[in-house]
Amino acid sequence: MATDKNEIFEIIEKPQVGRCLRATRNIEPLEVILVEMPAVIGPHHSSTPVCVQCLREHSGEYYCTDCNLPLCDEMCREEEEHLEECSELAAITKLSKGTEHVLMNLLAYRIYKLKENGVPIWNPISELMDHTEERCQNLEEWKMFQLNTVDVLKQVLTTADDTILHKIIGIIATNSVGFNDKKEMIKGRGIYPTLSLASHDCVCNSRYSVNIEDFSITLRARRLIEEGEEITISYLPSIFGVPKRKTHLEEEWYFQCRCARCMDVTEFGTYVSALKCSHCQEGLILPENCNKDCLWRCRFCMNPFESEFIANFVQNLEDELYAISKSSPTVKDLEGFIKKHSGDLHNKHYLNLIAQRNLIQILSQENKPSKLCIFHTQNVFYTGYIPLL
Numbered sequence: 388m389a390t391d392k393n394e395i396f397e398i399i400e401k402p403q404v405g406r407c408l409r410a411t412r413n414i415e416p417l418e419v420i421l422v423e424m425p426a427v428i429g430p431h432h433s434s435t436p437v438c439v440q441c442l443r444e445h446s447g448e449y450y451c452t453d454c455n456l457p458l459c460d461e462m463c464r465e466e467e468e469h470l471e472e473c474s475e476l477a478a479i480t481k482l483s484k485g486t487e488h489v490l491m492n493l494l495a496y497r498i499y500k501l502k503e504n505g506v507p508i509w510n511p512i513s514e515l516m517d518h519t520e521e522r523c524q525n526l527e528e529w530k531m532f533q534l535n536t537v538d539v540l541k542q543v544l545t546t547a548d549d550t551i552l553h554k555i556i557g558i559i560a561t562n563s564v565g566f567n568d569k570k571e572m573i574k575g576r577g578i579y580p581t582l583s584l585a586s587h588d589c590v591c592n593s594r595y596s597v598n599i600e601d602f603s604i605t606l607r608a609r610r611l612i613e614e615g616e617e618i619t620i621s622y623l624p625s626i627f628g629v630p631k632r633k634t635h636l637e638e639e640w641y642f643q644c645r646c647a648r649c650m651d652v653t654e655f656g657t658y659v660s661a662l663k664c665s666h667c668q669e670g671l672i673l674p675e676n677c678n679k680d681c682l683w684r685c686r687f688c689m690n691p692f693e694s695e696f697i698a699n700f701v702q703n704l705e706d707e708l709y710a711i712s713k714s715s716p717t718v719k720d721l722e723g724f725i726k727k728h729s730g731d732l733h734n735k736h737y738l739n740l741i742a743q744r745n746l747i748q749i750l751s752q753e754n755k756p757s758k759l760c761i762f763h764t765q766n767v768f769y770t771g772y773i774p775l776l
C-alpha cells in the first residue's frame with residue numbers, strides 16, 4: 388500500500404520489513420533520489436569534545452559561562468538554538484558525570500524537545516523503528532541507558548517518562564546517520580526520517596553522502612534502478628566481509644541479511660571473507676552455506692571451523708590492523724601486516740584490501756611516484772581493489 392508519493396519513489400509497507408522506499412519510475416545511475424535536511428543533529432554517542440552548537444572539534448579554550456559546555460566562541464554561544472537550550476543544558480550538566488555524558492545525551496534531549504514543543508517533524512521521527520523489544524533483552528546496555536540517560540534527562544524534561552526516553556534512545560541507535568568531516572573537523576550524527584526508511588542491502592542500489600555545510604544528505608542511484616524496485620542503501624561499509632556484516636546487522640538492526648551477496652558464500656567470486664587453510668596449505672576456508680552460525684570448511688581438505696572461531700580470528704587481525712593504522716603507519720608497517728598474514732588471509736580478503744588502500748594513501752602523499760608506489764598501485768588493481776560491491 389502506498390502511503391506517500393513523490394515523482395521518483397513512494398513509501399510502501401512491506402510485510403516483515405515495514406515501510407520502505409520503492410522507485411515509481413526508472414532511476415538513472417547517479418540520479419539524485421532524495422535530498423533531505425536533518426530533523427535534528429547532535430554529537431556522536433562517544434564523542435571527543437565538540438562545540439555543542441556547530442559540532443566542530445573543540446579547541447579546549449572556550450566554554451559557555453552558563454551551561455559550562457564546549458563551544459567555539461561567543462558567536463556560537465549567541466546562536467538562538469543555544470540560547471534556547473542553554474539553561475536546561477546547564478541543569479543536565481549539573482546532574483551528569485562529565486561533559487562527555489552531556490554530549491552523549493544531547494541528541495536524545497533535542498529529539499524530546501521536538502515532541503515537547505509540538506514540532507511537526509516529531510511525527511515522522513516517532514514512527515521510525517526503535518527495536519525496544521529486542522534492546523531491553525540486553526540488560527546491561529538497558530541499565531546503562533537507564534542510569535546515564537533516562538534518569539538524568541527525566542529530571543530536567545519533567546513531562547518525559549522512561550518509555551518515551553527509551554524509545555528515543557532506540558530511534559537514535561537504529562536510525563542516526565553519522566558524519567565526520569576531517570577537513571572541517573566537524574563530526575556528529577543526525578536523524579533523517581525519509582532516508583531512514585531505505586532498507587539495507589549489501590549490494591545496495593543507492594548511496595548517500597552528507598553535505599557538511601548544512602548537514603543535508605543527498606541520496607543517489609549507484610546503478611539503474613528500475614520502476615517498482617526497492618531503493619536500498621548499505622548500513623555498513625561494503626568492504627566488510629561476511630562475519631562482520633552478520634554480527635553488526637544482527638546486533639544493531641536485529642535482522643539477518645538475505646541479499647544476493649550474503650546468499651553467495653564466495654560473495655560474487657570476490658572471496659573478501661575467505662581464509663587460507665593452515666592444515667593442508669592448499670584450500671580456501673569458506674562458510675558451508677548462508678545460514679547463521681553455519682560451519683566454515685576448507686574446500687580442499689574439508690577441515691571444519693566453528694563460525695565463532697572464524698569471527699574471533701578475523702576480529703583479532705582487524706584489531707591488529709586498526710592499531711597499526713591508528714599510529715601513523717609507515718609503508719613497512721602495512722607491508723609487514725600483509726606479509727605476516729599472507730598464510731591466513733586470501734589475497735582479496737577485506738583486511739588485505741584495507742591494508743593496501745591505506746598503503747596507497749601513504750604513497751600518494753609522496754612527491755615523486757616511486758617504484759614502490761607503482762608496484763603497489765598495480766598490485767592493488769591486480770588483486771581487484773576498487774570493489775564494485
Ligand SMILES: [Zn+2]
Pocket residue numbers: 438439440441442443458459460463
Ligand atoms: Zn561552534
Ligand SMILES: [Zn+2]
Pocket residue numbers: 451452453454455456469473474476
Ligand atoms: Zn550555554
Ligand SMILES: [Zn+2]
Pocket residue numbers: 588589590644645646647648649
Ligand atoms: Zn547482505
Ligand SMILES: [Zn+2]
Pocket residue numbers: 664665666667668669670671685686687688689690
Ligand atoms: Zn585445508
